[in-house]
Amino acid sequence: MITREDVRRVGWLSRIELEDSELDEYSRKMGLVLEYFGVLDEVGGDVDPTYHVLEIDNVFRDDVAGEMLSQGDALLNAREKRDGYFKSARIV
Amino acid sequence: MSIDRVRELVDSVGIEEVLHRCSERIEENKLNTFITTDFEGALTRARKRDGNGGGRLQGVPVGVKDNISTRGIQTTCGSRILTGYVPPYDACVVERLKAEGAVIIGKTNMDEFAMGTSTETSYYGSVRNPWGRERVPGGSSGGSSAAVAGGEVPIALGSDTGGSVRCPASFCGVVGLKPTYGGVSRYGLISYANSLEQIGPIATSVGDVALLFDAIGGYDRRDSTSAEHEFDTSSALDSDVGVEGMRIGVPDEYFGEGTSGAVRDSVWNAIHTFEDLGATYEIVSMPHTRYALAAYYVIAMSEASSNLARFDGLRYGYRVEEGDWHTSFSRTRREGFGEEVKRRILLGTYALSAGYHDKYYLKALKVRTLVKRDFETAFKSCDLLLAPTMPYPAFKLGEKIDDPLSLYLSDVNTVPINLAGVPAISLPCGFEDDLPIGLQLIGNFFCEPTILRAAHCFEQSTDFHKRKPGDV
Numbered sequence: 428m429i430t431r432e433d434v435r436r437v438g439w440l441s442r443i444e445l446e447d448s449e450l451d452e453y454s455r456k457m458g459l460v461l462e463y464f465g466v467l468d469e470v471g472g473d474v475d476p477t478y479h480v481l482e483i484d485n486v487f488r489d490d491v492a493g494e495m496l497s498q499g500d501a502l503l504n505a506r507e508k509r510d511g512y513f514k515s516a517r518i519v
Numbered sequence: 520m521s522i523d524r525v526r527e528l529v530d531s532v533g534i535e536e537v538l539h540r541c542s543e544r545i546e547e548n549k550l551n552t553f554i555t556t557d558f559e560g561a562l563t564r565a566r567k568r569d570g571n572g573g574g575r576l577q578g579v580p581v582g583v584k585d586n587i588s589t590r591g592i593q594t595t596c597g598s599r600i601l602t603g604y605v606p607p608y609d610a611c612v613v614e615r616l617k618a619e620g621a622v623i624i625g626k627t628n629m630d631e632f633a634m635g636t637s638t639e640t641s642y643y644g645s646v647r648n649p650w651g652r653e654r655v656p657g658g659s660s661g662g663s664s665a666a667v668a669g670g671e672v673p674i675a676l677g678s679d680t681g682g683s684v685r686c687p688a689s690f691c692g693v694v695g696l697k698p699t700y701g702g703v704s705r706y707g708l709i710s711y712a713n714s715l716e717q718i719g720p721i722a723t724s725v726g727d728v729a730l731l732f733d734a735i736g737g738y739d740r741r742d743s744t745s746a747e748h749e750f751d752t753s754s755a756l757d758s759d760v761g762v763e764g765m766r767i768g769v770p771d772e773y774f775g776e777g778t779s780g781a782v783r784d785s786v787w788n789a790i791h792t793f794e795d796l797g798a799t800y801e802i803v804s805m806p807h808t809r810y811a812l813a814a815y816y817v818i819a820m821s822e823a824s825s826n827l828a829r830f831d832g833l834r835y836g837y838r839v840e841e842g843d844w845h846t847s848f849s850r851t852r853r854e855g856f857g858e859e860v861k862r863r864i865l866l867g868t869y870a871l872s873a874g875y876h877d878k879y880y881l882k883a884l885k886v887r888t889l890v891k892r893d894f895e896t897a898f899k900s901c902d903l904l905l906a907p908t909m910p911y912p913a914f915k916l917g918e919k920i921d922d923p924l925s926l927y928l929s930d931v932n933t934v935p936i937n938l939a940g941v942p943a944i945s946l947p948c949g950f951e952d953d954l955p956i957g958l959q960l961i962g963n964f965f966c967e968p969t970i971l972r973a974a975h976c977f978e979q980s981t982d983f984h985k986r987k988p989g990d991v
Contacts, residue, residue, distance in 0.1 A: 429869065437868045441824060443861055444849035457866055459924050464813045467882045476884030477891055479714055479744070480940030481701050486743045500607035504835035513833050516840070516847040
């Protein structure tokens with residue numbers, strides 16, 4: 428079961444604002460899904476987790492400057508920018 | 520319409536006329552298949568390339584799912600939060616399509632961030648199924664599949680995280696391939712669940728799907744999960760090489776209690792068609808199938824909660840300017856994301872949070888190991904596996920959208936394939952009340968040539984792919 432307070436907490440962690448009036452509906456629908464996830468408890472035995480299906484190692488490129496997105500292109504879609512930087516809302 | 524036929528048309532009536540016909544068809548069909556069209560840009564790009572021909576898709580119009588980056592064309596992922604976002608670069612698959620001469624005419628509608636089975640969660644409205652306008656086209660690549668089925672484009676790209684190419688291919692009566700994980704570069708694909716998703720081709724025939732796969736597949740150094748594997752699909756469609764002696768496994772668990780009678784009958788008829796063609800079959804058991812759906816959703820939601828953290832309104836897309844950083848960030852996401860996306864981010868965050876990580880996320884990854892082992896065991900005695908793609912044909916718009924769990928349960932036969940990372944194709948194998956039924960052929964890692972060959976043989980021996988949708 429996931430409570431209203433749990434929903435509010437994960438909302439905060441996820442940076443998704445939720446109204447008080449929505450919490451019951453979210454907790455009800457999320458509760459049904461989590462209840463279904465309970466089927467995983469039936470699986471016994473300990474095996475290694477699979478994070479990735481292929482045997483692939485980390486890939487590193489040579490430390491040589493190459494072509495990449497220009498600063499101008501990277502900023503193209505920003506609503507607010509200044510002096511070649513993204514402009515964020517006040518943090519502190 | 521086939522790639523060959525379109526290329527003939529381009530030669531006879533010219534690219535401008537071909538693009539005009541696509542545009543008219545979209546207009547007439549009114550299926551809401553495209554979020555953005557760019558016929559003017561398409562014509563300019565096609566003319567620029569004219570004379571530099573030689574590509575296998577020269578002049579062929581293509582629809583690209585709206586979670587695949589296209590330089591200069593709006594890419595929204597079906598979400599309000601990316602309204603107005605115009606990527607400054609092309610995805611690898613888009614570069615490869617262009618290199619073959621294909622002409623991108625627009626971006627196809629999809630479930631928001633590919634989270635759905637019906638294309639009803641798109642911020643830009645639901646897509647309708649050309650076989651029945653009151654039916655869903657499947658999802659999440661519903662726009663791509665309905666556009667191909669409705670004759671708007673001969674080929675399209677989708678992406679498949681848990682069935683999002685195969686489900687709409689099945690519901691719309693077209694062919695769709697989910698390649699081996701790592702087989703097609705994800706560079707430029709806007710991530711939802713990065714360990715599960717692959718870009719896949721959709722077309723009206725197995726041959727066209729094979730050609731499109733050949734064009735987009737193969738290693739790309741910009742995707743760190745890209746596999747260094749060279750696919751050779753050249754013999755897959757060779758009519759001299761049939762399915763004689765091919766060993767087909769039929770997983771019992773893929774015919775669960777929710778499977779409709781017509782789906783069951785059509786798929787069994789397909790098995791007997793393969794027998795007539797010289798293949799043999801055996802019933803196989805994949806005991807962890809029962810847990811695959813839950814494991815899939817835990818992993819997909821967990822990865823989504825991380826991947827979608829980048830949408831903060833700062834660098835691109837929709838933004839609410841209000842208060843400090845936290846307030847602006849949280850309101851942007853509140854207004855920018857739809858209900859299903861928010862629910863999946865919240866559930867994923869919950870599954871990864873302290874105290875629940877081992878119970879949900881780690882457990883799901885362990886079940887993934889067991890599901891993968893089921894496939895490894897089956898492929899010791901079989902060359903491919905055969906099952907229904909979806910348990911039933913297209914359901915009605917609005918029928919399941921208010922009950923997320925019932926919608927998730929539709930994916931029961933498609934998600935195990937993504938958990939394991941193996942390839943699978945869906946192609947038409949029958950009808951129920953004039954709605955198409957899809958057959959799923961599943962191969963071992965990098966065995967796309969095997970499933971393409973089997974699918975092609977089946978297609979050559981049957982007429983299901985020749986029937987045209989009635990509601991366009």
